[in-house]
Amino acid sequence: MTQRKRPSSTQSSSQRRHTGNLVAQDEDDDVAFTQPSTSQVQRGLEKLTPAQVDQKTAEVVQYFLVKDQKKMPVRRADLVKHVVKDYRNIYPEILKRAARTFDQVFGLKLVEIDPKNKMYILVNNLETPDKASPIRSPSNPKMGLLLAILSVIFMKGGVVRENLIWNTLKKLRVDPGEKHEEFGDVRKMVTDEFVRQRYLEYVRIPHTEPIEHEFRWGQRADAEVSKAKILEFMGELHEQDPKTWTQQYREAHSLPNSSQASTSSSSSSQR
Amino acid sequence: MKRSKGGGDEEAPRQNGSASRRKADQQQSDGDEGGSDIGPADLQDDDNDQGLRREIRSKYRDLISSVQQNREDMLSPSNNKLTEVLEEANKLFKDVRQAREAALDAQLLVVATDLGKEKASQLFSEGTAFDPTAFAEHLLSFMGLNRLEDDEDEQQTTANGYLPQDAWHRLARRAECCFRTAPSFHYMMGSFYAEPPPPKQRIERQRKAPSKEAKRIMPTQLKKMEESQQEATEKEVERILGYLKSYYQDDPTSPISYYEFVIDPSSFSRTVENIFHTSFLIRVRKYLEVKNKIKQCFHVSAPVEEGEVEAGGSTSRKQCILSISPKIWKELIDAFEIRDSIIRPPNTQND
Numbered sequence: 001m002t003q004r005k006r007p008s009s010t011q012s013s014s015q016r017r018h019t020g021n022l023v024a025q026d027e028d029d030d031v032a033f034t035q036p037s038t039s040q041v042q043r044g045l046e047k048l049t050p051a052q053v054d055q056k057t058a059e060v061v062q063y064f065l066v067k068d069q070k071k072m073p074v075r076r077a078d079l080v081k082h083v084v085k086d087y088r089n090i091y092p093e094i095l096k097r098a099a100r101t102f103d104q105v106f107g108l109k110l111v112e113i114d115p116k117n118k119m120y121i122l123v124n125n126l127e128t129p130d131k132a133s134p135i136r137s138p139s140n141p142k143m144g145l146l147l148a149i150l151s152v153i154f155m156k157g158g159v160v161r162e163n164l165i166w167n168t169l170k171k172l173r174v175d176p177g178e179k180h181e182e183f184g185d186v187r188k189m190v191t192d193e194f195v196r197q198r199y200l201e202y203v204r205i206p207h208t209e210p211i212e213h214e215f216r217w218g219q220r221a222d223a224e225v226s227k228a229k230i231l232e233f234m235g236e237l238h239e240q241d242p243k244t245w246t247q248q249y250r251e252a253h254s255l256p257n258s259s260q261a262s263t264s265s266s267s268s269s270q271r
Numbered sequence: 272m273k274r275s276k277g278g279g280d281e282e283a284p285r286q287n288g289s290a291s292r293r294k295a296d297q298q299q300s301d302g303d304e305g306g307s308d309i310g311p312a313d314l315q316d317d318d319n320d321q322g323l324r325r326e327i328r329s330k331y332r333d334l335i336s337s338v339q340q341n342r343e344d345m346l347s348p349s350n351n352k353l354t355e356v357l358e359e360a361n362k363l364f365k366d367v368r369q370a371r372e373a374a375l376d377a378q379l380l381v382v383a384t385d386l387g388k389e390k391a392s393q394l395f396s397e398g399t400a401f402d403p404t405a406f407a408e409h410l411l412s413f414m415g416l417n418r419l420e421d422d423e424d425e426q427q428t429t430a431n432g433y434l435p436q437d438a439w440h441r442l443a444r445r446a447e448c449c450f451r452t453a454p455s456f457h458y459m460m461g462s463f464y465a466e467p468p469p470p471k472q473r474i475e476r477q478r479k480a481p482s483k484e485a486k487r488i489m490p491t492q493l494k495k496m497e498e499s500q501q502e503a504t505e506k507e508v509e510r511i512l513g514y515l516k517s518y519y520q521d522d523p524t525s526p527i528s529y530y531e532f533v534i535d536p537s538s539f540s541r542t543v544e545n546i547f548h549t550s551f552l553i554r555v556r557k558y559l560e561v562k563n564k565i566k567q568c569f570h571v572s573a574p575v576e577e578g579e580v581e582a583g584g585s586t587s588r589k590q591c592i593l594s595i596s597p598k599i600w601k602e603l604i605d606a607f608e609i610r611d612s613i614i615r616p617p618n619t620q621n622d
Contacts, residue, residue, distance in 0.1 A: 069457070071455075121453075124451040124452060128450070140443055141440050142443070144414075144440065144446055147443075147449065155401040156403075157392060168403045168404075168406070172407050172410060172411065225451070234406075248401075
């Protein structure tokens with residue numbers, strides 16, 4: 001039944017593979033989507049004109065840029081279902097070209113933050129400035145709040161109970177129980193929006209009565225936020241040398257890429 | 272907690288019942304288990320046992336709730352309350368006989384070890400400890416907190432001072448240095464003025480094209496004498512060339528005054544047309560050369576013979592813009608005393 005629903009002709013190879021996966025095809029699109037091999041990609045490319053491939057690449061780039069406005073990660077399943085569609089047999093090639101476009105045209109990096117679920121985000125590839133930019137472009141106050149939360153989590157070893165965060169925020173005049181004039185529903189913003197954007201992780205602690213959660217850095221934070229720079233900021237605030245926090249200093253300056261998500265350009269076979 | 276209490280009260284008589292039955296069975300058997308001191312005294316302890324069991328269970332529940340309620344208190348490294356709780360539990364455990372109490376003991380242990388883990392993580396930083404309260408204070412200062420004693424400010428009941436409007440924006444701007452956020456895609460909401468390519472290139476191309484066209488078109492003109500709209504201009508140019516040549520034949524040496532050549536004293540519009548057509552000849556530079564740009568009077572030299580054409584562009588190319596208005600036209604007529612037009616007006620066929 002589901003096979004008849006699928007678009008025809010250009011997907012002969014992927015259709016043959018999916019004969020075993022008739023069940024839940026729409027829900028588990030990603031599970032059903034198996035990475036085409038290099039030779040399949042080659043064959044697929046031969047059947048298409050360069051203009052068609054470029055067009056599809058451009059569509060993928062636009063999709064990413066619009067999704068990035070809300071800082072929501074892009075799932076591979078959504079990308080294939082809504083944008084790539086018939087061109088899924090050359091998907092790795094399209095993604096490779098899109099990554100190159102991001103790098104060369106926009107100065108952005110396409111990062112895979114979740115190898116298991118295949119989620120991607122865009123990260124700035126350019127050097128972060130040392131001081132705040134002299135251009136007074138509108139800034140997002142949520143980033144300020146996020147910085148405060150991420151700093152606390154990092155300085156406290158990477159995991160904190162939610163109460164610590166709520167108490168700290170209260171001291172900053174942001175009460176999760178009340179509606180804040182700038183942020184609105186603070187609790188929802190922190191536990192829902194930041195989590196969906198993958199800046200934070202909000203996990204339930206087992207065996208707690210009443211239910212408590214803990215906060216950790218999210219995958220996007222790992223890719224986007226520099227721990228060294230946060231430590232520098234701490235040093236400025238407390239008027240101390242960042243090195244006095246030896247444990248955090250070590251973590252921030254150890255392997256620069258160890259805590260960051262692997263980039264998509266490194267492993268071409270696992271996209 | 273509530274569930275376990277209710278369950279305990281219901282199950283207690285049953286358990287005691289079975290326990291007492293067990294004891295009775297044990298009594299009947301002839302001392303199978305050597306260690307059990309079974310005697311008439313145990314049957315009497317049934318009621319005490321029940322009470323004791325309940326007491327133990329209630330003590331355990333108290334300990335568990337104390338750990339959970341006073342969590343913050345116990346976390347503080349300044350006291351040993353957690354250790355005291357564990358010692359208390361140890362004492363209770365000696366009297367534990369049944370699964371019910373053991374389960375509560377296990378539950379207490381889970382809660383206590385959880386707390387213990389957190390206490391241990393407090394010893395995380397071997398360097399300076401990090402105090403979130405101090406951090407919050409520093410952050411408020413950074414955001415520009417005005418620590419004034421403001422009696423009129425009713426909003427801030429607990430703390431002193433008030434935050435400026437852009438407090439969080441200040442922090443956000445500082446955050447930009449720590450984050451590698453991709454700038455969001457947004458519309459520019461403005462015009463985008465694209466610079467044209469460097470003008471020199473354009474001029475060269477423009478100059479080359481008409482000369483080619485002129486060369487190409489000229490021969491065909493001679494073959495076909497049809498009159499079509501598109502060729503009207505070229506025909507005119509041809510015609511004017513004819514006038515020029517006839518003029519030259521009359522007087523080969525002297526240059527022609529430009530204005531005398533193009534102006535038609537009877538019609539301003541015809542003058543403009545003449546200027547237009549002559550400009551083609553000048554541009555081509557095959558038939559006319561403009562010399563002596565003195566006082567806006569161009570003297571035109573003799574037309575070059577058709578064999579001696581220069582290829583493409585060679586010597587200095589100059590451009591000039593000639594403007595003429597009816598007023599100037601009249602002044603020119605008076606200045607040059609032009610009475611007749613050299614270029615005869617075209618036949619009325621084309622009009």
